[in-house]
Amino acid sequence: MTNRLPIRRVAVLGAGVMGAQIAAHLVNAQVDTVLFELPADGDDRNANARKAIDRLLKLEPKPLAVPAYAQLIRPANYRDDLAQLADCDLIIEAIAERLDLKKDLYARIAPHVAAHTILASNTSGLGINELAAVLPEDMRSRFCGVHFFNPPRYMHLAELIPGQQTEQAYLQGLETFLVSSLGKGVIYARDTPNFVxxxxxxxxxxxxxxxxxxxxxxxxxxxxxxxxxxxxxxxxxxxxxxxxxxxxxxxxxxxxxxxxxxxxxxxxxxxxxxxxxxxxxxxxxxxxxxxxxxxxxxxxxxxxxxxxxxxxxxxxxxxxxxxxxxxxxxxxxxxxxxxxxxxxxxxxxxxxxxxxxxxxxxxxxxxxxxxxxxxxxxxxxxxxxxxxxxxxxxxxxxxxxxxxxxxxxxxxxxxxxxxxxxxxxxxxxxxxxxxxxxxxxxRSRSELPVYSRQWFPDAVLGEDAGASGNTVFETEGVRLWHVVDDIGILSFRSKQHAVGREVLEGVLAAMDEAEKRFDGVVLWQPREPFSVGANLKQVVDALGEQDFDALETMVHLFQQATGRMRDSQIPVVAAVRGMALGGGCEFQMHCDRTVAALESYIGLVEAGVGLIPAGGGCKELALRAAAATPDGDVFPAIRKSFEAIAMAKVARSAREAQELGLLRATDRIVMNTHEVLHAATMEARALAATGYRPPLKLPVKVAGRPGIANLTMMLVNMREGGFISEHDFKVARYAADALCGGDVEGGSQVSEAWLLRREWERFVELLRDKPTQERIAHMMKTGKPLRN
The missing domain is CATH 1.10.1040.50 (N-(1-d-carboxylethyl)-l-norvaline Dehydrogenase; domain 2)
Incomplete structure (x- = not known):
């Protein structure tokens, strides 16, 4: 890709609300970041910057993808650390909206700014040309405005405002960085008050x-x-x-x-x-x-x-x-x-x-x-x-x-x-x-090479947004189609991409067709969310008719569909953005790899309706725990997975989903949601190019009875303390049983089929419980969980 400037390190000048949050988003993107603030009195001159970094941990919505990223922001001050600017490729100024203050700061930093470095002001109240006039002549070609919207992590818009002397190459390089590295939607604004x-x-x-x-x-x-x-x-x-x-x-x-x-x-x-x-x-x-x-x-x-x-x-x-x-x-x-x-x-x-x-x-x-x-x-x-x-x-x-x-x-x-x-x-x-x-x-869209990664960008009404892809197979529940010839795209057609019988049957048929036509498949939805999980309406309808045989068959079908993706003879890559909850999370867990936008909210949330994951989710977590501890105690990894299921945790970023074990360390995280499909397609191609074969099924080491006992003890204490209800206790106890492999010795090795059977049995038992049925009905009616 051309028009790329090597932005390895960024300095943010000003640790106020916006400056600190811009720094947070930079480290979310794994950009080496220095945050400058006025020097503090006392021995720690960087105390003011450190306080600003600490405040990030208290803000809502959360500026950091995971709290630990606060440690990645390096605090600095204007008295002792200006020499660090020489190593920065981009400097973002975000101090108070006063021309005199900005002019003084620009004069102080100018001797330390490298000849290639871009200086961008995050101003929203002062003119860019007005600010450029106070800069040395040789810096004006590398100066522009870049206006982030608050909060910078979540707001897609970044306005790029050229000055009269700003060189096009710097603008295009910065635009490429903002779009692909920071995940922004960039528009160019003229230098007028409040921009666009x-x-x-x-x-x-x-x-x-x-x-x-x-x-x-x-x-x-x-x-x-x-x-x-x-x-x-x-x-x-x-x-x-x-x-x-x-x-x-x-x-x-x-x-x-x-x-x-x-x-x-x-x-x-x-x-x-x-x-x-x-x-x-x-x-x-x-x-x-x-x-x-x-x-x-x-x-x-x-x-x-x-x-x-x-x-x-x-x-x-x-x-x-x-x-x-x-x-x-x-x-x-x-x-x-x-x-x-x-x-x-x-x-x-x-x-x-x-x-x-x-x-x-x-x-x-x-x-x-x-x-x-x-x-x-x-x-x-x-x-x-x-x-x-x-x-x-x-x-x-x-x-x-x-x-x-x-x-x-x-x-x-x-x-x-x-x-x-x-x-x-x-x-x-x-x-x-x-x-x-x-x-x-x-005016047609920008032809800057970075946009070639956005196969389906946000289109405005009446615009030709490009090809919609070629359909090769379609059912009531799914569509199998392609943009490039060698990689298929599998999409759900249900409302909010909920997983019901028509989707499950469609997946099974589509995977048969995909193996005949493509080198790999990407599971991707043209619109968010990725999937909200099970189609609760179908569950409620079956419960209303007391048709438990149909429900049990549907759970089997769910396991068959996710298993079909896991056992496919071609690689399957999930391209996730937005919510991937419950069954949606289980589908992506069964793919060979997941490419997720940073703003992906992933969780096994079945406990919220009195159930446990039964589309292979418990089995997958048991597999991952065993793989992480081949020679040691599997229980610590199982405990983390158990807490995620029992508390129906939803990761608030793709990076947090990795910490919860819902994404693997080898899964990819993309900053721009519009680049997810392209990146996932490249991953599928790479897997196919290595002579892909589906993973063989090895025995799985499980925590067994000792693991269940330890988790149950935790639950007893929570129940006795009034933190969970009797039904919460039962649901979590069943989750423990499914994750630990049931009534076997600790450290025993069991098959994947054994684990699938455990989660299926526990799931269908819970379906017959009145409190679970009440929770499902309440969720359908209000959209909120019931604690009974």
Whole structure:
């Protein structure tokens, strides 16, 4: 791959909230990282940086893939350690948003920066060219902005902002690093205030707040309307403000407003007085325990801006508006919103209209093409579709006419005219690319070589996203297809890729077909999750009919399907991203190798519904424990596996899944979720190239009766202490039996078939227990575990 710069070591300047979390994500990616902060008084000059690193362990969501990675960040200070910068290939500055402070820091570091090193500012409030002007002339070609979104580990978006003198080679090298090494979605932003994501995303929040006040809608009603109901995150508008921090939102709004005096919407770039009142009172949102919302015991309360008092929150849209939002055709939906006289419908039309208007007016100023705006809102703010995609889905020309009518009638937030280009095109996204108004063309995607690893990138509405692959075999439950000729792709067709009879039967048939056609197979789902596990609806239906024979047969079928993948004559590689729970975890455990995105959440969670893994999961963990201790006591490894099953632990990263033994040390971890399929295909090819043969089945050393006794003793203490219920005890005891090989001597060797039989027997016994049936029914009804 070309356009790759050798970034071996990175320095982060500034150990505040963002700087420390950027450093955390760098070590998640196994990048050698130095974190600089002001020197501390006393003997340990690096104490301030160390404290920032320690604080990472207390943050939620967790910035580190595993807590031990905190030790990989090397603390440093500006007084003693600037010489270390000479060994850094990339320096990311993330100090306070003050030009004088940045100018002073740049002057101090300049003598220590190597001639090849890129300097990037994580600023969101200062201009890149303004900052470049204070740098030595020879550094300006290697200087740019790189704006990570908070929290840096989880937010896919990274905005790359070139300066006037930034050389293309450095930009492309940094883009390649951000995309493949750090897993980011990169868009280029012009050097304008708030760049792209915050410029449009924060305006959308302010527009919602403005129209809520104008129409008299309470914050909890606004959040009911502006969350998943319109394709935005559950936190919607006011709850997002609480999560971000009202003071942080105020800093963004009030910091940019003085630089946007020529913005036709400038008068709206201000927070409502009641929000400012909350900030002045120290009610900053989630971090202070109260903001727009607060929790009183189990009750969620919301502030009433009219009275200044909190009341119980009732986040629900009106029935009439819910019916409109349920319409599947976007054109019909938006027509109904615009025609309705209901205040909530008028609100929804207004916030969309003004977001469309604002994005169109600014597009040429802030971004290269419409795709960058839409991806910025999807990757940085969690929208399912960006503003241009939503507009286009509802009818580009018709919605444009409506916006013009509202502008002329004085109903829009601004009287600024829509740009001429809006009327010159039929759609903003097309198979040729996305509209770039500066050049008057449809801009295709970047041809930077790093993107050749993304076979199925995030596509915007109307874009030609490339081939969808060629299907060679398909059933109700699975699809076997391919992109390259030699490696097949096996995908589940069920909702959330749940494992039911149709999937299991499909896997068995598809593997027969795959062995005839391909050199290897990748188990991959075009959309997350990888798999949520067993199809509980089928289980509930069978339980309702007391058809235990069907359930027992299904468990046998599950073991046959996972075993078929393990015994295949061609290599099978799992490509995991998102959730791989229960049966989904068991499927990937039976593959020859797993390639997992860092953000994979893997766990054997059957205990949550009163069951144990029975698709070969217990057997696989027993095998791995035995392999890890060929000449020693197998019990310590079994104990770790037992805790993972009994507590239904879900790894919060692929690296944590390795620690739990749910992924092997030899499994691969990929930072960019869109590169998982490519990497897994390469793994399958590599295995095939070595003359692959399925692993032979050796006897398995097990912990036996002594292991079961030790684990049972742990459980007795937990039960007596009131930490687990009687049924929890029984489920965990059965898990211990399956993992330890049942009633045999410690250190005995048993067959894989023996282990499979133990987990099958224990599983079907638990299925007949009323408490387990209650747990399954409760999970189906509420989505939450029942502790009975």
């Amino acid at each position: 994501g915050n410029r449009i995303g924060v305006f959308a929040m302010l527009a919602a707040m403005h129209h809520a006040q104008r129409l008299g809608l309470a914050p909890d009603v606004v959040d009911a309307l502006t969350g998943p109901a319109i394709g935005r995150p559950k936190s919607a508008t006011f709850r997002t403000a609480d999560v971000v921090g009202l003071d942080t939102l105020a800093h963004v709004v009030e910091g940019s407003a003085p630089r946007l005096t020529d913005d036709p919407w400038h008068e709206y770039l201000v927070l409502a007085p009641w929000v400012r009142g909350l900030i002045d009172a120290g009610a900053l949102g989630q971090k202070s325990g109260a903001g727009v919302y607060r929790k009183q015991g189990k009750q969620i309360e919301v502030l009433d801006p009219e009275t200044g008092d909190y009341r119980p929150a009732h986040p629900e849209a009106a029935g009439e508006v819910q019916q409109i939002l349920a319409l599947r055709d976007p054109a019909e939906k938006f027509a109904a919103l615009r025609q309705s006289e209901h205040p909530q419908a008028r609100f929804l039309w207004a916030i969309h209209r003004d977001a469309f208007h604002y994005a169109a007016y600014l597009l040429e100023q802030i971004a290269d093409c419409a795709r960058d705006v839409d991806l910025a809102l999807r990757w940085g703010f969690g929208w399912k579709q960006g503003p241009f995609e939503i507009w286009q889905s509802a009818g580009w020309r018709r919605v444009a006419d409506w916006i013009r009518e509202d502008i002329e009638a004085g109903e829009a937030m601004s009287g600024a005219a829509l740009p001429d280009w809006v009327g010159s095109i039929e759609a903003v996204h097309s198979p040729k690319g996305s509209w770039a108004p500066a050049d008057g063309v449809y």
